[in-house]
Amino acid sequence: MRIASIKHDMLLPGRELVINKTLTIQQKPALIASITEQEKVIKLWVFQQRPDNPFTDADYAESIERATNRDAILKRASSARNSYAGISAIGIQGFDLPISQSSSGIIGRDPASYMKLQHFIEAGVDFTTIEDISFDEMVLGGYQIQDGTAFPEINTKADIPVSMKISDEAVEVELISWHCSIPGETVEA
Numbered sequence: 001m002r003i004a005s006i007k008h009d010m011l012l013p014g015r016e017l018v019i020n021k022t023l024t025i026q027q028k029p030a031l032i033a034s035i036t037e038q039e040k041v042i043k044l045w046v047f048q049q050r051p052d053n054p055f056t057d058a059d060y061a062e063s064i065e066r067a068t069n070r071d072a073i074l075k076r077a078s079s080a081r082n083s084y085a086g087i088s089a090i091g092i093q094g095f096d097l098p099i100s101q102s103s104s105g106i107i108g109r110d111p112a113s114y115m116k117l118q119h120f121i122e123a124g125v126d127f128t129t130i131e132d133i134s135f136d137e138m139v140l141g142g143y144q145i146q147d148g149t150a151f152p153e154i155n156t157k158a159d160i161p162v163s164m165k166i167s168d169e170a171v172e173v174e175l176i177s178w179h180c181s182i183p184g185e186t187v188e189a
Contacts, residue, residue: 009112011119013038015151017092022129025166026051029133032164033125035090035097035145035152042145044090044099045120047130050106050137087143089165095152102143108135116140 013036021032030048090097105113117140121127130138154160 006115009115011036011038011116016123017152017154018123018125019162020124020126021162029130031125031127031130033120034123035092037151042097042149042151044087044097044143044145045116046087046141046143047117047120047127048139048141049130049133050139087141087164087166090143091161091163092152093154093158093160093162095150097149097152098146099143100146102141104139104141106136107138107140110140113140116142 015037016034017036018034019032020034023030023032025048028049028051030046033045033047035042035044087102088099090099107113107117114135
């Protein structure tokens, strides 16, 4: 391991909008943590409880019966992919932020996710609603905003409506507590 690889995994945003809102997505708690901009890349960060294991005892028994378990592996991978919330867009105060790609890691198994968790704790994200979830059950998803999209400039004197498109379902979110952190400046509502 080298310092360059650790630095690459760290979350050191130049700008950040801490959203701090817990929702239920696919019957599991999800914490919408923040939107960050780091090295011209804007990401939405979401902590959520890992979906139930899609690889069942029946799948295991079936894979033993086969000469190859390729089909079972493909089936399990397909099920796992479809189990996570597919956030395709977020809108904040009239700013549309389309998602172009995403990545995720289980906190207890991914050192990079663990380092990002530390950043969010230091940034003031409130984990009270999901604090009892084991690190082996908690997933951190980073949803990259489409290139060329500007970081949202929030009017702190107006309401801050937030909407998200999750899979094919639109979800309206009302922000109750939030703060926007920009180096040298903190605004709270």
